[in-house]
Amino acid sequence: MDSSEKRKQPPSNGSDGRPVKKSKGGSNGRWQTPHQKAKLEAIKGRSLEVGDMGIWTTCVKGKERQALGEMMDLCEEYGEKLYDIKRQEPAEAQDDEDDDDIESSIKKEIQEMKPASKSKDSVFEPMRMNLDCLLFIRTKPPVDPVALVQQICKDAKEITEKSQRRTRFINRFTPVALTAKATEAGVEEVAKNVLAKHFQLAGEDEQEEVPKGDAYSYAIRPSFRAHNTLKRDDVIKKVASLIAPRHKVNLSSPDKVILIDIYQTFCGMSVVDGDWESLKRYNLHEIYLSALGPDEKKKRENVVQTEESKD
Incomplete structure (x- = not known):
């Protein structure tokens, strides 16, 4: 094949039919820093094992990364609230596009990756599965995944029209x-x-755990x-x-x-x-919608649909 033909191969298209810009990392046009890519690959590399306990989480298609972030925020918040597990200090955000010192940027990326390498020692370990819209958070004692999920859903049910909805991309929880x-x-x-x-x-x-009357x-x-x-x-x-x-x-x-x-x-x-x-079978999205008045419910649904159509 002529080398000129190799250079003129048409770019692959994203899900919306538009070409994916390679300058954006080829991730459906979404910019990913080296740290984000490395972290994502590390999450994908983890696998479910016999004896695991945790929380299955379904989410909006194409929003797995965002949903995983939301889920980890919830786990850390309720881990502290229910089990007095102190939150890990978040790494400082780094804007690669505004950093002129490439070498310094790379060093910072490497430093940010180090806490992720200790994730197996964490009480909450996030995993992305090989199916769209599906995540798993592996938990360790003293966390009880059933109690954790139940409390998140009960609190979500108390939302009012003036309350701030906690998540946008998470759908259903299934504790394991x-x-x-x-x-x-x-x-x-x-x-x-x-x-x-x-x-x-x-x-x-x-x-003994199940008395006669129960x-x-x-x-x-x-x-x-x-x-x-x-x-x-x-x-x-x-x-x-x-x-x-x-x-x-x-x-x-x-x-x-x-x-x-x-x-x-x-x-x-x-x-x-x-x-x-x-509790809507632990469907957090449905709990939020049912807790709102009909007008506010319709308004928020329209906002979400509009925002997702822009992505």
């Missing part, structure tokens, strides 16, 4: 108390561990992402079979809701209170 492999054996393993703290298990003597009703709500091996009905039957008969199924107004989230080769599970439904 424990993960295992997405196999029949893995589902049984994680279910026994998670359910034992809330229910008497089938075939076992009554546990015969909770329950509903099982599974979710599948990028997985086609296990079947929904089989998972529901398996989990239900592990719970003692004195706990009855109640799909309309259960005392407890068993959340099962199967992603690729992992199965996560948690048990949440029956207010899961009244």
